[in-house]
Amino acid sequence: MKALFILGLLLLSVTVQGKKYERCELARTLKSYGLDGFKGISLANWMCLARWESDYDTQAINFNPGDKSTDYGIFQINSRYWCNDGKTPGAVNGCGISCNVLLQDDITQAVKCAERVVSDPQGIRAWVAWRIHCKNQDVTQYIQGCGV
DSSP states (O other): OHHHHHHHHHHHHHHHSOOBOOHHHHHHHHHHTTOTTGGGOOHHHHHHHHHHHHTTBTTOEEEETTTTEEEETTTTEETTTTOBOSOSTTOOOTTOSBGGGGGSSOOHHHHHHHHHHHHSTTGGGGOHHHHHHTTTSOOGGGTTTSOO
16 A cells, blocks of 8 residues: 555656756757747747756746746746736736646747747846846857757
C-alpha cells in the first residue's frame, strides 16, 4: 500500500511539472508560431527573453510584492496588465485570458498574449529581463546551432 502511495505521488509530480523546453526545441516552436520577425523582433531576441524570464519553463511563476502582481509562464506575462488571476488588485487583463492558460504545455495562448504585449507602444521593452540581458547585446547564441 505504501509503495502504491509513493508511486501515485511520483506520477502526480510528473503531471503537474509542466514543460521545460530545450533551447533549440523552443526556438523551432517559436519560429513555427511566426514570432521570428513579428513586430521586427528577431527569433534570437524572443529566445533571449524566454531564457531570462522563465528559463524556457511553461510553469514559471513569480510574485511581485511591490504591486502584488504575478508573472506567469514561459514569457512571464504579468497579471496586472495582461491576464486575470483573480487576485491582482486593479488588473486590466489586456489579453482577455486567465493567467492559468499561460502555464499550459501548449504555449499557443502565451504566444498570442506576448504578441499583444509587443503590439503596445512599449513593445518588447515591457520585459525588464529583456532590457537588462538582451537589449543591445549579441543574442545569436540563443538560436545558434538550432537550424532556424
